[in-house]
Amino acid sequence: MANIKDIAKLAGVSVTTVSRVINGHPYVSDDKRAAVLRAMKATNYERNINAVHLIKGKTNLIGVMVPSIKRPYFGLVVEGIAEEALKGNYKLVLIQTNYEEERELEALMMLKLKQIDALIICSKISDWDIVEEYAAYGPIIAFEDARGRNVSSIYIDHYKSFMEALTYLSGKGHRKIGYCLARKSGTSSRQREAAYRDFLKRSGESFDPDCVFYDAIHFEDGEWIVERLMTSLLVTSDQVAAGILACCNEQNLQVPSKLAIVSFDNQPIAKVLNITTFAIPLTEIGRDLFRKVMTREFGQQEIPVKLIERLTV
Amino acid sequence: MANIKDIAKLAGVSVTTVSRVINGHPYVSDDKRAAVLRAMKATNYERNINAVHLIKGKTNLIGVMVPSIKRPYFGLVVEGIAEEALKGNYKLVLIQTNYEEERELEALMMLKLKQIDALIICSKISDWDIVEEYAAYGPIIAFEDARGRNVSSIYIDHYKSFMEALTYLSGKGHRKIGYCLARKSGTSSRQREAAYRDFLKRSGESFDPDCVFYDAIHFEDGEWIVERLMTSLLVTSDQVAAGILACCNEQNLQVPSKLAIVSFDNQPIAKVLNITTFAIPLTEIGRDLFRKVMTREFGQQEIPVKLIERLTV
Numbered sequence: 001m002a003n004i005k006d007i008a009k010l011a012g013v014s015v016t017t018v019s020r021v022i023n024g025h026p027y028v029s030d031d032k033r034a035a036v037l038r039a040m041k042a043t044n045y046e047r048n049i050n051a052v053h054l055i056k057g058k059t060n061l062i063g064v065m066v067p068s069i070k071r072p073y074f075g076l077v078v079e080g081i082a083e084e085a086l087k088g089n090y091k092l093v094l095i096q097t098n099y100e101e102e103r104e105l106e107a108l109m110m111l112k113l114k115q116i117d118a119l120i121i122c123s124k125i126s127d128w129d130i131v132e133e134y135a136a137y138g139p140i141i142a143f144e145d146a147r148g149r150n151v152s153s154i155y156i157d158h159y160k161s162f163m164e165a166l167t168y169l170s171g172k173g174h175r176k177i178g179y180c181l182a183r184k185s186g187t188s189s190r191q192r193e194a195a196y197r198d199f200l201k202r203s204g205e206s207f208d209p210d211c212v213f214y215d216a217i218h219f220e221d222g223e224w225i226v227e228r229l230m231t232s233l234l235v236t237s238d239q240v241a242a243g244i245l246a247c248c249n250e251q252n253l254q255v256p257s258k259l260a261i262v263s264f265d266n267q268p269i270a271k272v273l274n275i276t277t278f279a280i281p282l283t284e285i286g287r288d289l290f291r292k293v294m295t296r297e298f299g300q301q302e303i304p305v306k307l308i309e310r311l312t313v
Numbered sequence: 314m315a316n317i318k319d320i321a322k323l324a325g326v327s328v329t330t331v332s333r334v335i336n337g338h339p340y341v342s343d344d345k346r347a348a349v350l351r352a353m354k355a356t357n358y359e360r361n362i363n364a365v366h367l368i369k370g371k372t373n374l375i376g377v378m379v380p381s382i383k384r385p386y387f388g389l390v391v392e393g394i395a396e397e398a399l400k401g402n403y404k405l406v407l408i409q410t411n412y413e414e415e416r417e418l419e420a421l422m423m424l425k426l427k428q429i430d431a432l433i434i435c436s437k438i439s440d441w442d443i444v445e446e447y448a449a450y451g452p453i454i455a456f457e458d459a460r461g462r463n464v465s466s467i468y469i470d471h472y473k474s475f476m477e478a479l480t481y482l483s484g485k486g487h488r489k490i491g492y493c494l495a496r497k498s499g500t501s502s503r504q505r506e507a508a509y510r511d512f513l514k515r516s517g518e519s520f521d522p523d524c525v526f527y528d529a530i531h532f533e534d535g536e537w538i539v540e541r542l543m544t545s546l547l548v549t550s551d552q553v554a555a556g557i558l559a560c561c562n563e564q565n566l567q568v569p570s571k572l573a574i575v576s577f578d579n580q581p582i583a584k585v586l587n588i589t590t591f592a593i594p595l596t597e598i599g600r601d602l603f604r605k606v607m608t609r610e611f612g613q614q615e616i617p618v619k620l621i622e623r624l625t626v
Contacts, residue, residue: 004414004415004418015414019419022415025422070395075388083383085409086381086409091406091407091419093374094405096405101316101328102335105329106332219585242585268555272582272585
């Protein structure tokens with residue numbers, strides 16, 4: 001297919017002029033515009049122009065509310081969103097919130113003020129009531145359990161998946177199970193803690209705050225986690241699990257005999273290091289979030305997690 | 314510090330109303346606005362409002378032109394940019410181009426039409442002449458050698474770094490050196506190929522196209538690369554190197570005796586797998602790109618790469 005340079009050459013104008021014609025920019029003389037259109041016709045450029053016409057009246061910008069893309073978990077979701085955006089030639093406005101309500105509101109306001117066509121919420125701290133209020137102004141989808149809410153969602157039942165992981169570890173004979181989380185507050189963390197407490201109650205054990213590790217986000221966090229000696233760990237990120245494993249190897253701490261590790265996500269690093277993990281298709285979820293918010297398909301969709309047994313349990 | 318909810322409560326208005334006052338939105342009644350401002354004063358909220366005033370008259374959006382954030386190399390650069398954006402409460406408009414000129418022009422047009430305050434180019438295919446034409450409309454910085462151009466840049470001398478890697482491999486006694494690249498065209502690829510050809514010429518060897526592997530981007534690409542038996546490989550991504558190493562382990566192919574691998578980037582996966590690599594501080598480069606384009610500091614800055622010797626050579 002002819003590209004913009006071919007057309008510029010054929011029409012005897014600059015690439016910028018061609019771009020201006022395509023984008024409907026006013027400052028192009030009539031004869032130059034005619035030359036460009038003739039060249040486009042001659043090179044069968046119409047299809048691309050139609051794509052441009054289709055999106056007229058829209059901003060072509062999709063908002064993505066995300067605490068921070070530096071967290072591997074959200075990085076993967078945003079990757080999937082970006083993959084679909086690239087296919088459809090949409091631009092993404094990344095609104096990183098650091099879980100601050102004011103920034104989340106800014107994202108919602110952008111939807112209301114039509115600065116973005118739709119909003120994807122990867123994670124949030126604001127109440128659902130606030131989000132629902134803005135759902136009237138444009139399509140919103142969230143990567144969080146929104147059952148009973150007037151907002152579409154794709155979600156993971158973190159209570160169920162954590163309970164499954166705990167039962168698996170316990171079935172393998174492991175006791176004194178600790179767990180690592182990215183943050184203390186938030187819906188997912190609350191669901192996980194509830195599963196952990198219910199599991200302990202069932203096993204007749206009492207809750208020990210020393211078994212819970214917060215702010216475990218990156219590979220480097222493995223180091224301080226290993227220092228507090230547990231016999232088994234539930235880790236909510238493969239990156240952190242890999243960091244823990246690397247420290248165990250350095251200290252000649254046998255895995256799984258001295259420390260059993262079960263992780264979440266199933267990133268490539270978990271495969272390479274043979275980490276037992278629960279697969280969560282984060283990138284695929286990102287793609288689905290984008291597709292659903294663009295088609296304005298309403299509904300709540302649960303994503304099941306899947307145990308991948310390897311060598312760390 | 315008081316948050317937006319506290320202020321809403323104190324002022325007896327909704328959170329949305331507070332947000333509107335902060336954002337200077339017109340549809341707020343005078344008495345509500347006064348109540349919000351009183352509540353803000355009472356709770357010492359001024360500092361945040363000042364931050365909002367400071368950015369008035371700007372879009373608060375920074376454009377990022379990037380082929381695709383799914384490529385680990387650019388993913389890391391964007392992570393660094395995003396980290397700085399988060400600190401300064403700037404939003405990023407991700408313009409993924411897939412190396413299509415039309416999409417790159419769209420990004421440049423956004424700068425011209427003041428839809429973004431500044432533009433960071435992570436990689437591009439368009440001629441420098443076109444980019445320079447748009448530099449008049451707002452600050453642009455590129456992660457590509459822009460010496461002699463009227464555009465700021467932070468860059469890596471890929472000729473120099475590739476020559477260093479080849480000399481290192483050859484010094485360790487390796488012959489028949491292959492190399493893996495993300496794409497065939499582009500400035501970086503041309504610089505690397507030039508280094509490779511010059512190196513062969515110096516060693517009195519002839520160029521063998523079978524020794525060059527294009528489209529090596531992801532971990533999964535390791536598989537097909539291993540199938541074409543080389544005795545040593547220069548890999549421009551740790552992810553690909555890790556994939557190659559995983560395949561070697563599966564096939565009991567001894568590294569480095571049967572296949573020596575030297576990689577680039579020094580991502581965590583290279584550390585875990587003990588891959589010899591040239592460290593490129595991609596995330597730090599992302600942070601610098603953001604800081605420089607925001608301060609409008611003009612100049613060309615070369616980033617040196619650094620050999621990290623581990624176990625794959």
